[in-house]
Amino acid sequence: MEWSWKRIPAEYLVANVRLCRDGKLADRPGFLHVQKGLVAALGPGAPSREDLPVLDGGGLVCAPGLVDVHVHFREPGQEEKETIATGSRSAAAGGFTAVVTMPNTRPPVDHAPMVRYILDRAQETGLCRVFPTAAISRGQEGETLTEFGDLVKAGAVGFTDDGRPVMHGKLMQFALQYARVLGVPVTCHAEDLTLAGKGVMHAGYWSTKLGLAGLPRLAEDVMVFRDVELARATGGHLHVAHVSTKGTVEIIRRAREQGVHVTAEVTPHHLTLDHSCCRDFSPLYKMSPPLREQEDIEAVTQGLVDGVLDCVATDHAPHTAMEKELMFDQAPFGVVGLETALAVCHTHLVRTGRLSLGQLMEKMSSRAAETYGLPCGRLEEGGEADFLLFDPDEEWTVQPEALRSMSRNTPYGGHKLAGRVKATFLRGRPTYRDGE
Amino acid sequence: MILRSKDLIGLEDLSREEILTILEAAEAFRTIFDRPVRKVPIMRGRTVVNFFVEPSTRTRISFELAEKRLSADIVNFDASNSSLKKGETLRDTAENIQAMKIDMIVVRHSSPGAAAYLGRVLKASVINAGDGAHEHPTQGLLDIMTMRQRLGDLAGRKVTIIGDIAQSRVARSNIYGLTKLGAEVTVCGPPTMVPAAIARLGATVEHDLKRAVADADVLNILRIQLERQSQMVFPGNREYHLMFGVTEEVLRHTKPSCFVMHPGPMNRDVEISSAVADGPRQVILEQVTNGVAVRMAVIYLLSGGDPRQLGGGARTGVREEE
Numbered sequence: 216m217e218w219s220w221k222r223i224p225a226e227y228l229v230a231n232v233r234l235c236r237d238g239k240l241a242d243r244p245g246f247l248h249v250q251k252g253l254v255a256a257l258g259p260g261a262p263s264r265e266d267l268p269v270l271d272g273g274g275l276v277c278a279p280g281l282v283d284v285h286v287h288f289r290e291p292g293q294e295e296k297e298t299i300a301t302g303s304r305s306a307a308a309g310g311f312t313a314v315v316t317m318p319n320t321r322p323p324v325d326h327a328p329m330v331r332y333i334l335d336r337a338q339e340t341g342l343c344r345v346f347p348t349a350a351i352s353r354g355q356e357g358e359t360l361t362e363f364g365d366l367v368k369a370g371a372v373g374f375t376d377d378g379r380p381v382m383h384g385k386l387m388q389f390a391l392q393y394a395r396v397l398g399v400p401v402t403c404h405a406e407d408l409t410l411a412g413k414g415v416m417h418a419g420y421w422s423t424k425l426g427l428a429g430l431p432r433l434a435e436d437v438m439v440f441r442d443v444e445l446a447r448a449t450g451g452h453l454h455v456a457h458v459s460t461k462g463t464v465e466i467i468r469r470a471r472e473q474g475v476h477v478t479a480e481v482t483p484h485h486l487t488l489d490h491s492c493c494r495d496f497s498p499l500y501k502m503s504p505p506l507r508e509q510e511d512i513e514a515v516t517q518g519l520v521d522g523v524l525d526c527v528a529t530d531h532a533p534h535t536a537m538e539k540e541l542m543f544d545q546a547p548f549g550v551v552g553l554e555t556a557l558a559v560c561h562t563h564l565v566r567t568g569r570l571s572l573g574q575l576m577e578k579m580s581s582r583a584a585e586t587y588g589l590p591c592g593r594l595e596e597g598g599e600a601d602f603l604l605f606d607p608d609e610e611w612t613v614q615p616e617a618l619r620s621m622s623r624n625t626p627y628g629g630h631k632l633a634g635r636v637k638a639t640f641l642r643g644r645p646t647y648r649d650g651e
Numbered sequence: 652m653i654l655r656s657k658d659l660i661g662l663e664d665l666s667r668e669e670i671l672t673i674l675e676a677a678e679a680f681r682t683i684f685d686r687p688v689r690k691v692p693i694m695r696g697r698t699v700v701n702f703f704v705e706p707s708t709r710t711r712i713s714f715e716l717a718e719k720r721l722s723a724d725i726v727n728f729d730a731s732n733s734s735l736k737k738g739e740t741l742r743d744t745a746e747n748i749q750a751m752k753i754d755m756i757v758v759r760h761s762s763p764g765a766a767a768y769l770g771r772v773l774k775a776s777v778i779n780a781g782d783g784a785h786e787h788p789t790q791g792l793l794d795i796m797t798m799r800q801r802l803g804d805l806a807g808r809k810v811t812i813i814g815d816i817a818q819s820r821v822a823r824s825n826i827y828g829l830t831k832l833g834a835e836v837t838v839c840g841p842p843t844m845v846p847a848a849i850a851r852l853g854a855t856v857e858h859d860l861k862r863a864v865a866d867a868d869v870l871n872i873l874r875i876q877l878e879r880q881s882q883m884v885f886p887g888n889r890e891y892h893l894m895f896g897v898t899e900e901v902l903r904h905t906k907p908s909c910f911v912m913h914p915g916p917m918n919r920d921v922e923i924s925s926a927v928a929d930g931p932r933q934v935i936l937e938q939v940t941n942g943v944a945v946r947m948a949v950i951y952l953l954s955g956g957d958p959r960q961l962g963g964g965a966r967t968g969v970r971e972e973e
Contacts, residue, residue, distance in 0.1 A: 423817075423848035426763040426782070426784030426820060495764075496764025537740060540740055541740060542764060543764050
């Protein structure tokens with residue numbers, strides 16, 4: 216029976232796909248049986264039932280929907296950059312079925328009704344599961360703790376003042392203690408502001424040459440070291456956002472070996488781009504933390520391969536074209552990443568043999584979900600039918616104007632990438648289809 | 652040869668030959684200053700905009716004089732009353748200026764990369780009159796011109812730049828220009844003001860002032876931004892003067908022929924003692940005079956002027972304004 220993209224049946228089969236589960240990619244075709252938004256059955260070979268509508272997967276990879284634990288959807292307050300609806304659309308186009316939103320909206324997510332507002336808007340949109348984090352401090356001002364219990368009850372999955380570090384050590388200690396009781400992580404944006412100063416790019420050869428103020432590695436390393444020690448002392452769960460330096464990887468590696476509860480993420484751009492990208496003063500390469508050096512790229516890549524860094528997260532940070540038209544030192548930090556993440560990582564990690572496709576998919580789905588304890592990221596019988604179809608052989612060129620995000624500030628414009636998301640499904644229903 | 656680019660963004664972008672072409676043209680224009688009428692009609696009918704978004708006195712006056720001596724029509728952009736203060740982007744402002752059909756724009760901006768950006772956006776020629784801590788190419792050229800007047804060929808000569816290297820666009824332009832002409836550049840200053848990576852731009856790093864000046868042919872002393880003291884970059888003016896201030900005592904450790912330069916404005920008795928600033932070994936006002944000649948040369952060459960027309964040219968052949 217023919218399967219129609221326009222009218223999705225409640226029960227159908229996806230046949231002739233290579234299933235990707237638990238870090239492994241099947242080497243022979245298999246199928247997925249979807250029933251009422253859940254996975255009824257899946258496995259190798261062909262399904263036994265022939266009465267159901269069938270989508271011929273054409274040999275594509277069928278993997279769990281990707282999970283991004285670090286996105287900025289800008290709503291409320293900066294809807295000219297991104298809304299929950301446009302952000303979800305962008306996520307779906309990138310193969311993501313779940314995202315963790317950061318709380319630095321305007322106003323910030325620092326009380327329970329804000330969490331509920333985000334959840335309501337996400338549900339209205341229905342293109343992606345949205346898990347909000349809440350601010351550690353009221354107004355993200357780094358002074359007073361938010362109401363952690365009430366926020367978790369409302370649906371917050373963790374706490375962070377992302378966009379800014381918590382400079383006050385005692386406040387961070389208390390945050391880890393509270394969050395531990397509630398069973399959620401505290402995510403650190405590791406940056407000692409006194410060491411960062413007015414830096415706008417990595418402190419090194421290129422900042423010296425260009426005359427731009429530098430952001431030293433130390434600003435990150437010192438803060439990660441402090442927060443790791445606070446996590447050790449409190450027993451809380453520290454999640455380190457956007458690791459960018461070799462020093463940070465080593466600090467986390469040691470802490471994990473010693474049993475400290477630390478998880479960490481790395482972005483596609485920190486895995487693939489270095490500070491020389493800033494040579495033409497283009498703010499499309501301005502991000503925080505900044506693009507570092509080749510030795511840092513190697514360290515974070517090795518950290519991801521080893522599992523010291525748990526997952527890939529995009530730090531999807533939309534900004535308007537006008538803001539990114541400003542001079543480098545005046546433009547805001549941040550780049551979009553949802554729609555290029557999988558292809559960038561596939562091109563630079565899988566094609567180069569650092570990770571298998573199965574391992575990459577695991578780090579971008581189940582392993583990512585585990586860092587925040589999210590109920591998603593797996594493809595298993597009885598579970599939600601959140602999945603994507605991926606063509607690892609298709610090569611394409613990133614065209615910023617074709618992005619589904621409301622913003623176009625990608626550092627990968629014009630880059631040739633290998634591997635393309637062909638379709639994304641949330642609860643069995645397509646949220647994205649290539650070419651539409 | 653004529654310049655390859657329509658813009659002058661930095662000395663990093665220029666070849667050795669281009670630098671020499673500009674310097675030779677500048678020497679030719681320098682002769683005009685000794686005439687009773689210090690003006691030539693070369694840029695008559697052309698419009699130059701002085702787009703100074705960051706405060707400047709000597710560089711702006713120097714450019715304005717250079718333009719006037721070339722008979723250009725000029726417009727001075729006053730940043731304090733501009734739309735930039737009303738939130739207009741640099742691009743919008745630039746495109747508006749371009750729509751008014753101008754030939755050349757001289758830009759001073761606090762953001763590194765501002766001049767390069769305008770060069771990409773505008774069809775008009777762009778001259779960088781200082782972009783943040785990136786480059787200040789005409790200052791670099793006038794410094795080199797002054798050195799060549801004293802020393803001739805700079806190959807093998809040692810130039811020591813002293814001061815806040817990290818924040819200095821003059822230091823970067825000097826390093827690029829001087830090393831292209833074969834000079835050796837040593838930079839000296841407190842470690843907080845000398846980024847380690849500066850060595851990779853072609854300079855030798857030395858934190859001991861006496862060692863840094865020992866066999867130098869030229870000392871180029873940079874201005875200390877006194878407001879940086881509040882950022883803990885250095886402990887204070889007194890301490891700076893003791894450690895890195897160029898005094899007559901410091902000059903005793905140099906070659907007798909070594910002379911002293913400063914791009915100005917000077918902080919007397921901080922980076923340079925008054926005795927040195929007013930002494931027989933300084934060439935600071937020669938630098939200022941050369942600045943006008945260098946800027947005339949750059950404007951002339953970027954507007955398509957042929958250096959061969961000057962060859963001896965400005966000395967004899969460039970027509971005086973009637």
